[in-house]
Amino acid sequence: MNxxxxxxxxxxxxxxxxxAARVVVALGANLGERARTLAxxxxxxxxxxxxxxxxxxxxxxxxxxxxxxxxEDAPAYLNxxxxxxxxxxxSVLLEYLHAIEARHGRARREGEARWQSRTxxxxxVAYGDVRSDDPALTLPHPRAAERDFVLGPWLAxxxxxxxxxxxxxxxxLAALRAEETS
Ligand code: AMP
Numbered sequence: 001m002n003x004x005x006x007x008x009x010x011x012x013x014x015x016x017x018x019x020a021a022r023v024v025v026a027l028g029a030n031l032g033e034r035a036r037t038l039a040x041x042x043x044x045x046x047x048x049x050x051x052x053x054x055x056x057x058x059x060x061x062x063x064x065x066x067x068x069x070x071x072e073d074a075p076a077y078l079n080x081x082x083x084x085x086x087x088x089x090x091s092v093l094l095e096y097l098h099a100i101e102a103r104h105g106r107a108r109r110e111g112e113a114r115w116q117s118r119t120x121x122x123x124x125v126a127y128g129d130v131r132s133d134d135p136a137l138t139l140p141h142p143r144a145a146e147r148d149f150v151l152g153p154w155l156a157x158x159x160x161x162x163x164x165x166x167x168x169x170x171x172x173l174a175a176l177r178a179e180e181t182s
């Protein structure tokens with residue numbers, strides 16, 4: 001076990017190496033060869049140190065969400081969710097996700113530009129039961145419960161999924177869809 005990777009570069013695991021955690025990663029792409037990008041990203045996730053992909057949902061199409069709301073004119077997204085078992089510390093995993101995004105041509109942006117189209121977007125939806133309000137890595141992801149394109153694929157790959165602090169994904173998705181149709 002590589003202690004430094006498991007402990008985190010900022011030491012966020014204390015001084016002991018951590019056991020594998022179940023991590024939920026959301027993948028999205030709305031530019032370029034979307035399906036190929038997602039498939040390659042899943043392979044790259046599986047090749048990360050101390051990590052294996054335990055499952056991934058069939059990708060689904062969704063309307064692009066911008067700061068102003070859903071944008072039917074923007075290129076549509078292809079989204080999926082992967083389940084990872086990893087001993088990488090949360091901060092280290094996030095750095096690897098950023099490196100995978102960068103390899104697929106994603107330029108990182110701040111502020112409103114964060115909502116623009118991208119070749120690949122990787123978010124940590126949940127890292128075990130870890131809760132964090134650090135803006136650099138908020139856990140669970142603060143917008144996961146509002147996103148059909150996260151909850152749907154997550155439920156497809158794990159029917160018993162629970163979003164820490166929010167409840168069963170099946171219930172959250174049902175509530176979201178009821179709200180959308182009301
Ligand atoms: P985005 O452009 O939507 O991928 O947002 C990326 C920014 O959100 C990065 O600066 C991350 O540090 C930050 N961030 C906060 N929480 C998370 C999370 N759970 N997963 C991924 N990025 C996160």
